[in-house]
Amino acid sequence: xxxxxxxxxxxxxxxxxxxxxxxxxxxxxxxxxxxxxxxxxxxxxxxxxxxxxxxxxxxxxxxxxxxxxxxxxxxxxxxxxxxxxxxxxxxxxxxxxxxxxxxxxxxxxxxxxxxxxxxxxxxxxxxxxxxxxxxxxxxxxxxxxxxxxxxxxxxxxxxxxxxxxxxxxxxxxxxxxxxxxxxxxxxxxxxxxxxxxxxxxxxxxxxxxxxxxxxxxxxxxxxxxxxxxxxxxxxxxxxxxxxxxxxxxxxxxxxxxxxxxxxxxxxxxxxxxxxxxxxxxxxxxxxxxxxxxxxxxxxxxxxxxxxxxxxxxxxxxxxxxxxxxxxxxxxxxxxxxxxxxxxxxxxxxxxxxxxxxxxxxxxxxxxxxxxxxxxxxxxxxxxxxxxxxxxxxxxxxxxxxxxxxxxxxxxxxxxxxxxxxxxxxxxxxxxxxxxxxxxxxxxxxxxxxxxxxxxxxxxxxxxxxxxxxxxxxx
Numbered sequence: 001x002x003x004x005x006x007x008x009x010x011x012x013x014x015x016x017x018x019x020x021x022x023x024x025x026x027x028x029x030x031x032x033x034x035x036x037x038x039x040x041x042x043x044x045x046x047x048x049x050x051x052x053x054x055x056x057x058x059x060x061x062x063x064x065x066x067x068x069x070x071x072x073x074x075x076x077x078x079x080x081x082x083x084x085x086x087x088x089x090x091x092x093x094x095x096x097x098x099x100x101x102x103x104x105x106x107x108x109x110x111x112x113x114x115x116x117x118x119x120x121x122x123x124x125x126x127x128x129x130x131x132x133x134x135x136x137x138x139x140x141x142x143x144x145x146x147x148x149x150x151x152x153x154x155x156x157x158x159x160x161x162x163x164x165x166x167x168x169x170x171x172x173x174x175x176x177x178x179x180x181x182x183x184x185x186x187x188x189x190x191x192x193x194x195x196x197x198x199x200x201x202x203x204x205x206x207x208x209x210x211x212x213x214x215x216x217x218x219x220x221x222x223x224x225x226x227x228x229x230x231x232x233x234x235x236x237x238x239x240x241x242x243x244x245x246x247x248x249x250x251x252x253x254x255x256x257x258x259x260x261x262x263x264x265x266x267x268x269x270x271x272x273x274x275x276x277x278x279x280x281x282x283x284x285x286x287x288x289x290x291x292x293x294x295x296x297x298x299x300x301x302x303x304x305x306x307x308x309x310x311x312x313x314x315x316x317x318x319x320x321x322x323x324x325x326x327x328x329x330x331x332x333x334x335x336x337x338x339x340x341x342x343x344x345x346x347x348x349x350x351x352x353x354x355x356x357x358x359x360x361x362x363x364x365x366x367x368x369x370x371x372x373x374x375x376x377x378x379x380x381x382x383x384x385x386x387x388x389x390x391x392x393x394x395x396x397x398x399x400x401x402x403x404x405x406x407x408x409x410x411x412x413x414x415x416x417x418x419x420x421x422x423x424x425x426x427x428x429x430x431x432x433x434x435x436x437x438x439x440x441x442x443x444x445x446x447x448x449x450x451x452x453x454x455x456x457x458x459x460x461x462x463x464x465x466x467x468x469x470x471x472x473x474x
Contacts, residue, residue: 001185002454002470005197005206007325009163009190011355013150015136016086017093019354020324020373023464024210025188026161028169029070029152030134033061033080034127036461038232042127046075046135046153056122056416063113067176069137070157077109082138084117094362095395099386100129103413121414128376128383131462155181155468165190182456182471194327201226201449207472208450208457210465213327217447218273224452231446234463235378237282238332238441239390240321241361242369245399248314249368255436256298257308258369261339262332263300268442271331276442281429282377282384284443288418289381289425297433306343318346319368324357329371332441362389364399373444375463381425382412390438400437 010026011019018027033047042050046067051060067075086092087101103123108116117126137151150158155177156169167188171181189206191197194213200206202220212220221228242249242258249255264278280298283290309315321336323329330349337347347368352360360366376384385391386409390398393406408431412424432438448457448465456469 001187002183002467002472003205003207004186004188005191005200005209006188007191007194007197007211008354010161010167011358013147013158013161014093015134015141015150015152016083016097018096018132018375019094019358021210023460023462024467025167026150026158027134028154028156028186028467029150029158030136030154031067031152032133032135033130036127036131038461040461042130047130052126056124056126057119059117059123059126061115061117063115064176065113067153068174069139069153070151070172071137071139073137073139074112075135075153076112077115078112079135079138080115081107081109083133083135086136086138086141087133090395094358094389095392096387096389097129097133099392099394100125100133100383103129122416123414124416125380125383125386125413128379129387131379132387156186163190177468181468183467186467193325201451207454208448210448211326212447212449214272214275214445214447215327217275217449220449227450227452227454229448229450229457229459229465231448231459231463231465233284233378233461234375234444234446234459235282235284235384236373236375236444236446236463237279237377238276238328238371238444239374240336240369240371240439240441241390241398242437242439243364243366243399244437245364246367248312248317251312252435252437253308253312254314255439256434257305257312257314257343259298259436259439260301260308261305261343262298262336262439262441263339264296264298264441265300267332267335270335271328272442272445275445278442280433280440282374282440283381284377287377287381288422289429291426291429294429294433298436298439302339302342309343314344316344318348320348320350320366321369321371322350322352322357322360322366323371324354325351326371328444333371361397364397370397374438378461378463380412381428382409382415382421385409385428386413396437398437400435402431402435405431405435 034042047061048064049062087097090098104117106118140151159168169186220226268276321333333349393409453473
């Protein structure tokens, strides 16, 4: 049994919901149609091969034969169609895949193992979509046990979830990747805080923990009893989002002031021990959207923030900062709280369970701001803007609306010419910095701490770690 540890319960068993740590917990039961390799080249998963038209308007998928759901039912083209149509509903999950699923005006299923996805616009980012998009079982998600059970085609089958205590999974003996997974069972212990998770690892009750506090990573990384598995390119980063539906955050000058008021360098030095890189944009060198001249556009400047707030008529303000249990998030919000106090702003730090945080943030019920890791920075910039809740132009967590932004994101998702793409990305960078409805803080390192017994964990292109090839010393 591979014993893992995470902080807090998953928000649900929903396969079309991507949240922190899900890929190492509830999403162990699922597969995707394709996955990227280390060079961002799509590789076969449930789709064995594909044919993409030169105009990117039609994608023909040839599905792998012999794949079964954990219930024993065959996986077919009807399942692909069902998943895409289901995800078009913004009420499914957190609506994270609605925009991408709506790319396809129809899905043809000429036979059991062929699915043809049709679009009226070019969809060059289709494999970015597939990377995160799990195939869920219709019978389960529409059945009476949808809240308490989950079924996929993946390497592990779901056994049970005892909220506040643990989740368990067992090896899928009929998995289409013959001989895998290697471990028989996975037990995920649910702890209340990061220190409890670390205590389980050091006390021998856990073999591995995801997202360990960086202070503990820094302390244990040189200890021979442990290993630190660092994701090479997770594309994750920390953000502060502002609810633009409420004054004074409906004023971009106020949001810009708040951007200047966060000390990114101090945060990365203090909370991440230099493991993160401060930045005002989410791109790393190598991304087609990276621009060194804009990467640190918002340097820490309280005097400038104060002047901007006064110009906007804001001298006193009370706001919240919502976060889930996170050592780095707590440090960030406490730093921010102290600095904002000097500007006449009272920041209330509110730590919520994952499900409550998602409800408050996704439905824009919060007053002020929220702290969160964000993702997709390793994928195409068009996917980052069009496929995440922080940036979704039609339904983002901040309630931000802009026709220009919507048009630019749509263009980023359909443009196939590299030169024109670069121009669109530059315009989006300028808009993000100017509107500041989300303040990017820094990169967010993704680390798995394990005991020396654990081998074979492999980073994926969807910012997680795969357990499929994991094995353990006796």
